[in-house]
Amino acid sequence: MLKIDHHxxxxxxxxxxxxPFGAISAGEEKVTVDERCxxxxxxxxxxxxxxxxxxRRQASPEELAQYRGVFVWTECEERGKKQVPRKVVYELLxxxxxxxxxxxxxxxxxxxxxSRMEDLDRLCHQGADRVICCxxxxxxxxxxxxxxxxxxxxxxxxxxxxxLFGATPNGRDLAPRVAARLRFGLTADCTGLDIDDQNQLVQxxxxxxxxxxASIISPxxxxxxxxxxxxxxxxxxPDPSRPAVIEEFPVTLSKASIRTKVVExxxxxxxxxxxxxxxxxxxxxxxCGEPSHLELVRSLAHRLGGAMAGSRAIVxxxxxxxxxxxxxxxxTVGPDLYIAVxxxxxxxxxxxxxxxxxxxxxNKDPDAPIFKIADLGVVGDALHILPKLLDALKA
Ligand SMILES: Cc1cc2nc3c(=O)[nH]c(=O)nc-3n(C[C@H](O)[C@H](O)[C@H](O)COP(=O)(O)OP(=O)(O)OC[C@H]3O[C@@H](n4cnc5c(N)ncnc54)[C@H](O)[C@@H]3O)c2cc1C
Numbered sequence: 069m070l071k072i073d074h075h076x077x078x079x080x081x082x083x084x085x086x087x088p089f090g091a092i093s094a095g096e097e098k099v100t101v102d103e104r105c106x107x108x109x110x111x112x113x114x115x116x117x118x119x120x121x122x123x124r125r126q127a128s129p130e131e132l133a134q135y136r137g138v139f140v141w142t143e144c145e146e147r148g149k150k151q152v153p154r155k156v157v158y159e160l161l162x163x164x165x166x167x168x169x170x171x172x173x174x175x176x177x178x179x180x181x182x183s184r185m186e187d188l189d190r191l192c193h194q195g196a197d198r199v200i201c202c203x204x205x206x207x208x209x210x211x212x213x214x215x216x217x218x219x220x221x222x223x224x225x226x227x228x229x230x231x232l233f234g235a236t237p238n239g240r241d242l243a244p245r246v247a248a249r250l251r252f253g254l255t256a257d258c259t260g261l262d263i264d265d266q267n268q269l270v271q272x273x274x275x276x277x278x279x280x281x282a283s284i285i286s287p288x289x290x291x292x293x294x295x296x297x298x299x300x301x302x303x304x305x306p307d308p309s310r311p312a313v314i315e316e317f318p319v320t321l322s323k324a325s326i327r328t329k330v331v332e333x334x335x336x337x338x339x340x341x342x343x344x345x346x347x348x349x350x351x352x353x354x355x356c357g358e359p360s361h362l363e364l365v366r367s368l369a370h371r372l373g374g375a376m377a378g379s380r381a382i383v384x385x386x387x388x389x390x391x392x393x394x395x396x397x398x399x400t401v402g403p404d405l406y407i408a409v410x411x412x413x414x415x416x417x418x419x420x421x422x423x424x425x426x427x428x429x430x431n432k433d434p435d436a437p438i439f440k441i442a443d444l445g446v447v448g449d450a451l452h453i454l455p456k457l458l459d460a461l462k463a
Contacts, residue, residue: 069107069122069123070101070105070107070111070112070120070121070122071120071121071122071123072098072099072101072119072120073119073120073121074098074099074119076117076118076119077098077099077115077117077119077120078117078119079094079095079096079097079098079099080094080116080117081094082111082114082115082116083099083111083114083115083120084099085114086110086111086113086114087105087110087111088108088110089104089105089106089108090104091103091104091105091106092105092111099119107122107124109122124288125251125288126288126289127288127289127290131290132290134227134290135227135228135229135290135291136173136174136227136228136229137168137173137174137175137176137226137228137229137230138164138167138168138171138173138174138175138176138228138229138230138232139175139176139177139178139200139223139226139228139230139231139232139291140157140160140161140164140175140176140177140178140196140231140232140233141157141178141180141219141231141232141233141234141239141242141243142157142177142178142179142180142188142191142199143156143157143233143234143236143238143239144179144180144181144185146333149184150184150185150186150187151181151182151184151185151186151208152185152186152187153179153187153188153190153191154234154236154298155298155303155345156234156236156239156296156298156299157177157191157234158190158194158303158306159234159296159298159299159300159301159302159303160232160233160234160296160301161175161177161191161194161195161196161303162194162195162301162302162303162304163261163296163301164195164196164230164232165194165195165196167230167261167262167263167269168197170263171229171230171263171267173229174197174198175195175196175197176196176197176198176199176200176226176228177191177192177196177198177199177200178199178200178202178219178222179191179199179200179201179202180202180204180207180215180218180219181202181203181207181208182203182204182205182206182207182208183203183205184208185201185203188201188312188314189312189314190306191312192310192311192312192313192314193306193307193308193310193312194303194304194306194307195304195307195310197313198313198314198315199312199313199314199315200222200226200315200317201314201315201316201317202218202221202222202316202317202318202319203316204218204319204321206321206322206323206326207319207321209330209333210238210330211326211328211329211330212241212242212245212328213325213326213327213328214321214325214326215238215242216242216245216246216249217319217321217325218319218321219242219246220246220249220250221317221319222317222319223246223250223291224250225317227290227291228290228291229269229290229291229292230269230291230292230293230294231246231291231292231293231294232261232293232294232295232296233293233294233295233296234295234296234297234298235256235257235258235295235296235297235298236298239295240256240257240295243256243293243295244256246293247293251289252286252289252290252291252292252293253286253288253289253292253293254293254294254295255271255273255284255286255293255294255295256273256294256295257273257274257295257296257297258271258272258273258294258295258296258297258300259272259273259274259281259296259297259300259400259419260272260273260281260300261294261296264285268285268286268287268292269285269286269292269294270283270284270285271283271284271285271286271292271294272284274396274397297400298344298345298400298402299344299400299401299402299423300400300423301423302402302423342374342375343375343377343392343394343399343401344399344401346374346375346401346403347373347374347403347404347405348369348372348373348374348375348403348404348405348407349369349374349375349376349377349394349401349403349405349406349407349421349424350365350366350368350369350372350374350375350376350377350407350409351365351376351377351378351379351394351406351407351408351409351411351421352365352376352377352378352379352382352387352388352409352410352411353378353379353381353382353408353409353410353411353412353417354379354381354382354385354410354411354412355409355410355411355412355431355432355450356382356409356410356450356451357410357451359385359387361450361451362376362378362382362387362388364450364451364454364455364458365378365409365454367458368407368454368457368458368461371458371461371462372405372461374403374405375392376388376392377392377393377394377399377401378392378393378394379393379394379395379411379414379417380393380395380397380398380416380417383398394417394420394421395416395417395418395419395420395421396416396417396419396420397416398420399420400419400420400421400423401420401421401424402421402423402424402425403424403425404424404425404426405424405425405426405428406421406424406426406427406428407427407428407429407430408421408427408428408429408430408431408438408442409430409450409454410430410431410432410450411429411431411438412431412433412436412437412438413429413431413436413437413438413439413440413441414437418437418438418441422441426443426444427441427442427443427444428442428443428444428445428446429442429444429445429446430446430448430450430453430454431445431446431447431450432447432448432449432450433447434447
């Protein structure tokens with residue numbers, strides 16, 4: 069809550085000017101704040117009289133101790149007539165298992181969907197001790213309102229200590245809604261998660277345009293929530309001997325409370341969708357020389373049944389869209405095979421592809437940093453090597 073000390077305030081109006089949400093009015097007699105205030109603190113920082121302060125509610129250690137367990141939101145995707153968990157869910161469960169073991173607490177998956185949801189046993193095979201399953205006709209396709217209500221109901225009742233989401237478009241939409249509704253903290257777009265010696269979740273993410281990695285903790289609220297980029301963690305092989313424990317969680321939803329409806333689903337079919345889950349990626353860098361040479365890279369990608377991607381340098385040159393940029397300020401990928409063509413191997417590129425199972429680099433500079441992480445390095449001119457490789461594959 070924003071507190072205003074009216075005895076100290078001199079009605080200078082700087083707070084009103086600084087408020088990005090238009091929540092503050094400096095009248096002739098006093099300053100008032102309305103419900104648009106998000107407690108961002110901008111006004112507190114500019115007040116020359118120190119008349120403004122924010123009182124944040126901090127849970128006591130006893131309250132925090134009531135929260136237990138690592139929970140993962142199971143985002144499902146349509147596959148044929150079924151709804152099945154997305155790959156990022158298995159990645160989060162694999163790492164969630166490690167976090168839960170460090171804490172000595174259980175790991176749970178929360179699945180929201182309709183009667184078409186399948187493959188929930190696999191969530192337990194992947195490490196979950198149990199699956200909390202909400203089935204409702206109104207959860208058949210993603211809606212912010214419906215999924216927020218259902219997930220908030222589960223979290224309010226179950227009180228997890230840690231809550232993880234994939235940083236997918238829907239995960240990035242849902243996590244802040246639930247966090248705002250239940251008033252807990254959230255770290256977006258994490259690239260690492262660990263437990264410190266006080267059993268707190270340490271959430272790592274790039275900050276200040278990627279120039280530093282910030283380690284963030286949430287000491288005052290629970291659950292400690294984070295969205296995590298797909299392909300940051302590698303999913304382990306499922307263990308079918310783990311018992312599947314699936315519990316139904318009834319939710320009450322009404323059509324009137326869901327303000328959006330899916331009218332039509334249009335597949336974009338672009339390369340952007342493919343790179344996150346592609347098993348083979350052929351990625352181009354500035355060393356490819358000019359945009360017309362990218363046809364060689366695209367042909368190789370298609371011949372190998374994969375997708376084409378690229379470095380930020382060629383996005384900035386306008387050769388490819390940002391949607392297929394790999395790296396810290398692009399997409400994180402983790403294919404079985406990553407072929408880097410004319411890419412130097414800057415650290416910001418490497419963080420986005422180093423979890424690839426096999427990396428092949430083609431670069432004419434034998435000292436290019438990309439060779440330090442490549443399983444196979446080919447020193448030479450990509451424009452001579454790629455046509456030969458394509459011919460060999462055709463043959
Ligand atoms: C905050 C921040 C975020 C960033 N985020 C990203 C990101 O998400 N993704 C990203 O990629 N970058 C990112 N960058 C940029 C990054 O630092 C590099 O500048 C960029 O990755 C370089 O791209 P490149 O390797 O294609 O080009 P260059 O560094 O110019 O390398 C070109 C390479 O091609 C080789 N070469 C030249 N000709 C040939 C040839 N004929 N055959 C074979 N090899 C050849 C050269 O030897 C060289 O190694 C970021 C930078 C900052 C500061």
